[in-house]
Amino acid sequence: MYLGIDCGTQGTKVVILDLEQGQICGEGYAPHELISAANGRREQRVEWWTDAFQQAYREALDRSGIDSRAIRAIGVSGQQHGMVLLDAQGDVIRPAKLWCDTESATQNAELLEQLGGVSGSIERLGLVVATGYTLSKLLWLKQHEPEQFARIATILLPHDYLNYWFTGEIVAECGDASGTGYFDIRTRQWVPEVLALIDAEGRLERALPPLITAEQAVGQVRPEIARLLGLSEGVIVSSGGGDNMMGAIGTGNIQDGIVTLSLGTSGALYASSGRAPEQMHPLVAPFCSSSNGWLPLICTMNLTGVVNQVRQLFDYDLERFNRAASQAGIGAGGVTMLPFLNGERVPALPAATGSFLGLGMQNLTPANLCRAAMEGTTFGLRYGLELLQAAGISSREIRLIGGGAKSALWRQMVADVMDTDVVCPVVGEGAALGAAIQAAWCEQSARNGSIALADLCDRVVALDHSTAVAPEASAVADYREAYLAYRKNLSQLYPNAG
Structure with a gap:
């Protein structure tokens, strides 16, 4: 059994995939609150995500009728472009700014100009930075909340944060990283010199997570989370990805x-x-x-x-x-x-x-x-x-x-x-299903060597x-x-x- 999670703007969806039968055997959903303001602010507290996950997970488990210890791996899909910041102690600094937050439109225009406009952005990153990407949120924070900006030790996206909550490991993967505005989609690497436009001292570069490939595991579920969820020891968490990336796999x-x-x-x-x-x-x-x-x-x-x-x-x-x-x-x-x-x-x-x-x-x-x-x-x-x-x-x-x-x-x-x-x-729910399929791909690749993602999609989609x-x-x-x-x-x- 494999668990797929989609943490979206409106709520969190959870599905349990029975790979042998090639079908979903349980699903659940719980809504999120939203901090919204007329100036374009759209934010959420990360505990709303974890609370919603636990509620949706219990519902999916009840509907499935399975023993939770049968779950082998977990995959997480998350809303893209969000900004989750941790301090040196690993604690969340402030509510996450979301993909739909347009409060940083001015900052995006400023950064795009510094990059050399559309052509300069494409030359450095392979794409054009847009309002809503993580990059402009960082500049907004520096200009509007400098004390919070000074506390940044780690920069995560929403799905990265949930992976961190599950495992205690801080990593990122290329799909979701593509939407940050400081990642080169051609070389699949961070571009620290873009972050230097905001902070020339290199603090933001040092706050970037290491990157893993799509079939790699983030790590194992922490013992305290495994006990909370009734999971066996050694359940792995796959790399996961943005909701659109997981939606592609799930369809x-x-x-x-x-x-x-x-x-x-x-x-x-x-x-x-x-x-x-x-x-x-x-x-x-x-x-x-x-x-x-x-x-x-x-x-x-x-x-x-x-x-x-x-x-x-x-x-x-x-x-x-x-x-x-x-x-x-x-x-x-x-x-x-x-x-x-x-x-x-x-x-x-x-x-x-x-x-x-x-x-x-x-x-x-x-x-x-x-x-x-x-x-x-x-x-x-x-x-x-x-x-x-x-x-x-x-x-x-x-x-x-x-x-x-x-x-x-x-x-x-x-x-x-x-x-x-x-x-x-x-x-x-393509993103939640895609996350479960990717979890199966990751877990089976670790156990059996190379396995084709296309074969898994053919069995399930x-x-x-x-x-x-x-x-x-x-x-x-x-x-x-x-x-x-x-x-x-x-x-x-x-x-x-x-």
Whole structure:
């Protein structure tokens, strides 16, 4: 048995994988609190993560009916780009700043200029640093909380911290490290000279964890944590990775031609590659994968959160919202939404706000606003797919995950907007499943030597063919017109977008 954990923004998911049967035998979930402010601050306390994990773990264990001592290994998926800081005693200094924290937009612009702009950032790192990456958070801390900055002894990402909580070991792996802003995705090494832009004395460089490869173990679960969880001695913790990296493994996206699209709090679109990406658009993040390859990715910061905001505006439940959106028809009666309620990463508009455009006396209806929210967020992902395709990424099939994937209307919308076949995996929690698969890969590699990750994915990742949809020619054409209207409105309000 293998334990997979996904520590996300809204909560922690836990799955127990029975590898012999090739299926999940138990799962659990517990929500997180969020520290939020109008200036873009988005933070969480790390104890919220560990408390949520324990609650979700107990639920998964109860549902599985297994003996907890049967668990052999643990894999952790975590929200990317977060900043968790430890002092010299190994204690957490302050709440973690999250991927969706845009409070450091000014600092990111300052650092990007120091790097030599877009071209300079690509030359040094292989990608363009963006608001939300860990790098700008460090500069923000130095400028706003210098006393806390002076205490930094270790810099971790959220999944790194959970690995530390389990094992007491401080390490990082290349997939999640790709999103820090001080890591070269081509050489798979830290870039200390970028951190020197913030602190020339080398303190931040000394705070970096050593790097391990994807199939390596972080270490064994500490005895006190093993007793707390009822685990046997010697349970290992795999390298883990960022939620998108684990989502790729959990959807079988480890070969060319498959694209994973996550309709979650944020939107993510990514495809595996066996070679270091070249000539990518600056808005594409050519991250490393957590399977020792690469994972070109685009991320939008506004997705199901926007839809839920509009839904709650009318006090609709999900069924009524979907019914209203379907009644509106393609193009939402001429209403376009630019859904940037939390700024935006793709396009790079961290200070942007949301807009409904094209409103008139005849089309200002709840149905059109509901439809426009779904279409606007999906069009942002369509733009991201175009950027990946321009870089040579093929997309014969989209594997859809996240909460939005449960909507039949949204699945068909994605197929038509992207003009690509869409299907959902049987296990929708791709990141948690991916973490469990990686844990099995790591544990079996240690016991039996080399074992192919692809073989494990083939055994475990199944597709729900009842969710499969193909693009409809007439809808594809209609969405093309609506998408062009979206792009026109975007360029008029934000001439430098994209």
